[in-house]
Amino acid sequence: MARNFRLHCLTKNRTNPAYVGAQIGAARLADSLGCTLVGAAPATPDDPGEQIALLEEALASRPDAILIAPVHTTALDPTLRKVVDAGIPLVFFVASAPAIAADTFVTADNRTLAAAAAGRLFEHLGGTGEVAILEGLPQSPTAAPRAEGFRAAASGYPRIRIVDSAVGDYQHAGGRLAMARMLERHARIDGVVAANDAMALGAIAALREAGREAAVVGINAMPDAIRAIRSGAMLATVSYDALSLVCTGVHAAVRILTGRPVPRLLELPADVVDVGNCAAWDVPYEQRPLPTWESATGIA
Structure with missing residues (x-):
């Protein structure tokens, strides 16, 4: 069980249900791991300025790790560099800022x-x-x-x-x-x-x-x-499922904070879901099974 690490999770907006689900999943998993998670997203969907402000607030609070799906490939770079320079583990999920050397990036092809x-x-x-x-x-x-x-x-x-x-x-x-x-x-x-x-x-x-x-x-x-x-x-x-991606990011953050290795890039599989196999996915985010590190990545 991890100690009570404080994690901040920043998504792109509050209007896309996929990101609502991501925050729900991240909070559920963090709680199960004994961690505290603060979630935030721009009120204006995908607004770089608002996400920069939220990232500055997160940085000022000195969390143990920050997880973020950047709304823009370059606009957040100066603030993201501050996170890296402060020695705070940085995890990208869904999207990344290519010029910034995050600890890991959880995505799919x-x-x-x-x-x-x-x-x-x-x-x-x-x-x-x-x-x-x-x-x-x-x-x-x-x-x-x-x-x-x-x-x-x-x-x-x-x-x-x-x-x-x-x-x-x-x-x-x-x-x-x-x-x-x-x-x-x-x-x-x-x-x-x-x-x-x-x-x-x-x-x-x-x-x-x-x-x-x-x-x-x-x-x-x-x-x-x-x-x-x-x-x-x-x-x-x-099944490019933001809940699975961010939960893998939460696992990665905890591993980093406890001195365990994490690859720089984690590409999760994504399968076609149709009427033949959708029953397993017909579950609200509050009840969807949370991936383990091993089930998501195949890494022990």
């Missing part, structure tokens, strides 16, 4: 998992159809590799045509608005591949409002997305 999500959609469409892409927030380091993964998968299906692409900012409202505008531009859209579940669910709402149908896939395995899959409203998601 965004390009590969996006290609897997798109491939599930393309196979469902029988390898033919007109597809729209909903991309994430441009400043986010996960947005570009996921868009690349979608297009790389499409290159293997000559009869799949990417007819449009729009930015939904990784938010439900953004996905809904972007999808509504694409539906106005195109009389036919057979499938939608979204860079996260929040946008996918927004796209489903827009499709319903327009009286249209299309197969939709997302990324995150959020409880709302799982319910949509079970109801038939959504085709699939990918």
Whole structure:
């Protein structure tokens, strides 16, 4: 059992349920390990200035470790360097700031998992159809590799045509608005591949409002997305689960603080989740099983 380490966990926003789930999971795990965790996120979604201020506050409180999903690849660098210079263990999860040497970065291969999500959609469409892409927030380091993964998968299906692409900012409202505008531009859209579940669910709402149908896939395995899959409203998601990522980060922080080795990069597996295997994911964040260090990383 770890001693009562004080951990600070900073996510990107309070509006994406995946990050709400991450904070729930991190707090549950920290408590089970005998640690104290303070969670925070910008009130304005993905706002660099607000996250910098929150990081400065965390640094001033001298916690034992800081876990953060940076909202921008470079904007937080000066404050992140202060964390490193202060000797406070720094753990990135979901996203990173590449110029900063954190103790570890917990993620998954965004390009590969996006290609897997798109491939599930393309196979469902029988390898033919007109597809729209909903991309994430441009400043986010996960947005570009996921868009690349979608297009790389499409290159293997000559009869799949990417007819449009729009930015939904990784938010439900953004996905809904972007999808509504694409539906106005195109009389036919057979499938939608979204860079996260929040946008996918927004796209489903827009499709319903327009009286249209299309197969939709997302990324995150959020409880709302799982319910949509079970109801038939959504085709699939990918288990890029922020709860699992941050919990692995909590384990990593405690290992660092107790003198045990942690790799600089931890890439967790991410599987396609559809109606055939979604039952295990149909659990609210408050009740989802928390990963152990060994189960998440395979490291004893």
